[in-house]
Amino acid sequence: MLKRFWPWFWFLVGATYFLVPLYATLDFSLRARRGELSFAAYTSVLNDIRFIESFMFSLQTALATIVVSAIVIVPTAYWVQLRLPRLRPVIEFFTLLPFVVPAVVLVFSLARTYSRTPLTDSREGLWVLLVGSYVILSFPYMYRAVDTGLRSINIHDLTEAAQSLGAGWFTILTRVIFPNIYVALLSGAFITFAIVMGEFTIAALLAQPAFGPYMNRLASSKVYEPSALAIISFALTWAAIAAIQWFGQGAQARVAGPR
Amino acid sequence: MAPLTQTKTNQSTVTHRSLSWTWVGVAPFFLFVAAFLIWPTLSIIGQSFLDQERRLTLQNILELGHPFIVSSYVYSVQLSAVTAIGGGLLGGLLAYAITIGGLPRPLRDAVISFSGVASNFAGVPLAFAFIATLGQLGVVTQWLRSIGISLYPAFSLYSFWGLCIVYIYFQIPLMVLIMAPAFEGMRREWREAAESLGANGWQYWRYVGLPILLPSILGTTVLLFGNAFGAHATAFQLTGGGSQGNVITILIGAQISSDALANPGLGNALALGMIVIMGISVGLYTWLQRLSARWLRS
Numbered sequence: 001m002l003k004r005f006w007p008w009f010w011f012l013v014g015a016t017y018f019l020v021p022l023y024a025t026l027d028f029s030l031r032a033r034r035g036e037l038s039f040a041a042y043t044s045v046l047n048d049i050r051f052i053e054s055f056m057f058s059l060q061t062a063l064a065t066i067v068v069s070a071i072v073i074v075p076t077a078y079w080v081q082l083r084l085p086r087l088r089p090v091i092e093f094f095t096l097l098p099f100v101v102p103a104v105v106l107v108f109s110l111a112r113t114y115s116r117t118p119l120t121d122s123r124e125g126l127w128v129l130l131v132g133s134y135v136i137l138s139f140p141y142m143y144r145a146v147d148t149g150l151r152s153i154n155i156h157d158l159t160e161a162a163q164s165l166g167a168g169w170f171t172i173l174t175r176v177i178f179p180n181i182y183v184a185l186l187s188g189a190f191i192t193f194a195i196v197m198g199e200f201t202i203a204a205l206l207a208q209p210a211f212g213p214y215m216n217r218l219a220s221s222k223v224y225e226p227s228a229l230a231i232i233s234f235a236l237t238w239a240a241i242a243a244i245q246w247f248g249q250g251a252q253a254r255v256a257g258p259r
Numbered sequence: 260m261a262p263l264t265q266t267k268t269n270q271s272t273v274t275h276r277s278l279s280w281t282w283v284g285v286a287p288f289f290l291f292v293a294a295f296l297i298w299p300t301l302s303i304i305g306q307s308f309l310d311q312e313r314r315l316t317l318q319n320i321l322e323l324g325h326p327f328i329v330s331s332y333v334y335s336v337q338l339s340a341v342t343a344i345g346g347g348l349l350g351g352l353l354a355y356a357i358t359i360g361g362l363p364r365p366l367r368d369a370v371i372s373f374s375g376v377a378s379n380f381a382g383v384p385l386a387f388a389f390i391a392t393l394g395q396l397g398v399v400t401q402w403l404r405s406i407g408i409s410l411y412p413a414f415s416l417y418s419f420w421g422l423c424i425v426y427i428y429f430q431i432p433l434m435v436l437i438m439a440p441a442f443e444g445m446r447r448e449w450r451e452a453a454e455s456l457g458a459n460g461w462q463y464w465r466y467v468g469l470p471i472l473l474p475s476i477l478g479t480t481v482l483l484f485g486n487a488f489g490a491h492a493t494a495f496q497l498t499g500g501g502s503q504g505n506v507i508t509i510l511i512g513a514q515i516s517s518d519a520l521a522n523p524g525l526g527n528a529l530a531l532g533m534i535v536i537m538g539i540s541v542g543l544y545t546w547l548q549r550l551s552a553r554w555l556r557s
Contacts, residue, residue, distance in 0.1 A: 007360025014353035014370070017431065018377060021388045024398035028391035072291050079284035087285065094292050100537045101300055102489030104508045105530045109299035111515045112306075112527070132295040139292075191379075200383050200492035201508075205515045215383045216496060223396070230387035234380055241375045 022234065029227035041228035045218075054214035058203075061127070061210065062196035065134040066189045069142045072135065074185070077146040078177050082155055088147075095139040106133055107202045126206050133202045137195060142188040149184025150177075187244045194240035198233055304534065307527035319528035328510070328525075332532065334419070335488055335507040341423050343483035346430025351476060353431065354438035359445065371439060374432035381429040382492035389416060389425045389497075417497055422506075425493060430483050437482070441475040441551065471554045478547030485540035488533075507533060 032040035045051055080087050098106070110129050111120060119125040155177065162172045178185075200212030215233070219226045310316040323329070357367040392399050393416045400410050415421050445468065453463040491508035498505065511533065514526035 004361055007356035007362050010349075010352040010356040010360070011362055011366065011370070014349060014356075014431065014435075017349065017428070018373060020399065021392040021428065024392035025388040027398050028396075072288055076285055076288040079281075083281050084285065091285070091288070094289075094296075096541070097292075097296060099485065099489075100541050101296065101534060102491070102508065102537060104489070104491040104512050105300070105303075105533050106296065108511055108515055108526070108530055109303040110295065112523075113299040113302045129295075132291075135291070136296050194379050198379075198382055198384060200495070201512065204495075205512055212383055212492070215387070219383075219387065219390075219496065226387040227391040230384040230391070233384035234376070234388075237380050238376045241372070241379065245372060245375070 025227045025230050025234075029224060029231055032224040032228075041224040042232075044222075045225050045228050045232070050214055054209055054211045057209050058197050058199075058211035061131060061134065061208075062193045064131050065138055065196050066192050068131060069135045069138040069192060070146075070185060070189070073139065073142045073146050073188075074178065074181070075173055077143060077150055078155060078173065081147070081150050082159060091143065095143040098137050098140060103133070103137065103199070103201045104205070106136065107205045111205065126208060130202060130206050130208050130210075134192070134196050134199070137199075138188070138192040141191045142185075145184045145188035146181060149181035152184075153180045183247050186247050190240045190243045190247075194237050197236055197240075300534070303527050303530050307524060307531045310524060316524075319522075319524040320531075322522070322525050323528050323532055328529065331505060331507045331510050334505045336536075338419065338422055338426065338506065339484045339487035342426040342430050342487045343480050345423065346427040347434050347476070347480040347483055349427065350431040350434025351438050351479075354435045354442055357435075358439050358442035367439075370435060374435040376432075378429055378432035378436060381490070383496045385425060385428060386493050386496035389421075389428070393421070393424065419505075422494060422497060425497065426487050426490065429490075429493075430487065433483060433486060434479055437479045438475065441472060444554075445471065472551070474547040475551035478544045478551065481540050481547065482544040485537050485544070488540070489537060 029041050030037040030039070032038060032044070076091065080091055101109070107129075110133060114120050114125075114129065117125070119129055158176050158180070159172055162176045167176070197211055199210070200216060203210035204213040204216065215226070215229050218229065307319050308315055308317070310318060323332075353370065356362055357370045389397075391397055393410070393414075394400065395411055397416075403410055416425070449467055449471075450463055453467050458466070489508065491506075491512060494506040495509055495512070498509065507529070511526070511529050514523075514529065
């Protein structure tokens with residue numbers, strides 16, 4: 001036992017650091033009514049129309065991001081493995097660029113570059129910029145997930161088999177490749193979902209009615225509701241990551257995210 | 260078999276005839292990246308060398324030397340360095356404990372899973388969690404007060420050290436996620452070989468273990484530095500994005516909603532400075548990871 005003292009010690013230090021804030025937040029969120037524990041803060045948040053609106057807005061944005069990201073990444077990753085394997089390092093380099101250009105610089109560049117164009121002058125345009133930025137942020141996870149998925153199936157044989165039966169490229173992608181990698185795709189989709197749902201910086205700076213900016217504003221008027229939101233948000237992140245592990249892709253180290 | 264072979268030859272002739280068409284397959288990706296990442300970023304970088312009349316100038320870069328801006332960069336660098344080293348140390352020791360430290364396997368899996376969640380749990384909700392913990396009304400603050408220790412006003416969650424504590428929360432799990440596989444990649448034979456030559460535990464770590472892990476540890480610490488340096492939402496929520504503008508990302512963000520520095524060129528130069536620092540840290544990380552990949556294979 002003594003031999004294992006230090007490992008246990010560091011484990012307990014880490015566990016304390018991780019769990020005390022979560023416990024404190026949970027405790028705090030239940031104290032909205034003086035002298036008793038209650039879910040009052042949660043009911044108040046969940047019944048807030050702005051909560052529902054911003055949550056639905058972010059949900060739609062997340063789904064749009066996942067769809068666009070998949071439409072761009074799946075054919076690209078497939079094509080690179082099939083015909084242009086030497087291009088893989090180049091694609092990897094570009095998908096890793098969001099780590100070099102942080103979210104705040106990305107949104108700054110987009111807002112400046114496309115200022116006085118329909119992209120920044122209209123509601124729809126700003127939403128396009130929002131989804132576009134999120135798709136860029138999702139590329140590292142999506143590309144890696146899809147690339148790994150493609151490597152585990154024999155795309156050359158599948159492609160030849162499909163072609164010999166007269167399938168065109170669209171049919172091959174949608175009816176042969178996609179069904180074979182959708183589990184891998186899901187792991188990329190869930191991490192994208194987790195990132196988009198909690199993202200604040202880009203949404204706020206593009207003045208979008210998203211969930212992140214809503215949480216931010218709530219803090220100035222409410223005391224207990226923010227901690228209820230933090231718990232809800234943690235549960236959401238946990239569910240997304242659990243889903244990834246459930247689908248067996250394993251969580252890899254992640255660098256980007258709603259910091 | 261015959262039809263398949265037939266298709267193969269057909270396909271390869273088609274490939275030869277339309278080599279340039281092969282590139283069309285990756286065009287959507289490059290167009291997307293160009294429109295939403297490369298073109299905007301390059302144009303900001305380019306414009307930081309132009310003045311209001313679009314003539315070449317170094318004025319914007321020189322103006323980064325303004326004490327207000329330098330102090331912002333220094334503050335961000337200090338914050339990132341402290342949390343990278345602090346989070347790296349704690350995360351590294353935790354990764355060691357759950358891998359070769361010999362703790363029960365379920366604990367390892369639990370810590371890894373939790374790290375996956377915690378490294379993504381940042382920004383606004385993380386700030387809320389710490390306000391509920393260490394804010395003036397926070398649970399831990401109140402508990403400490405009840406046993407006679409008052410944190411405030413000596414400590415504040417909204418100060419430099421307060422920010423450090425919050426940032427370390429998302430730094431530790433990232434370190435764990437990257438270092439746990441590295442520790443697991445260390446081979447038992449190395450230790451056995453060292454011991455059969457008469458090395459004790461300390462000597463093994465000093466001459467074998469640490470030199471092998473060092474590139475990986477340094478690389479990940481550099482990555483943590485970049486991770487904190489690019490962070491915006493957490494600091495914004497805690498400091499209220501106030502005009503004191505200590506953290507550089509908040510200063511850049513403030514240039515969008517209002518041109519707070521009253522000089523668009525300077526805003527561009529700020530972003531350029533940020534990209535340069537992030538580029539150096541990600542480049543250093545990639546290089547160090549490549550060094551360590553020579554030894555550690557999982």
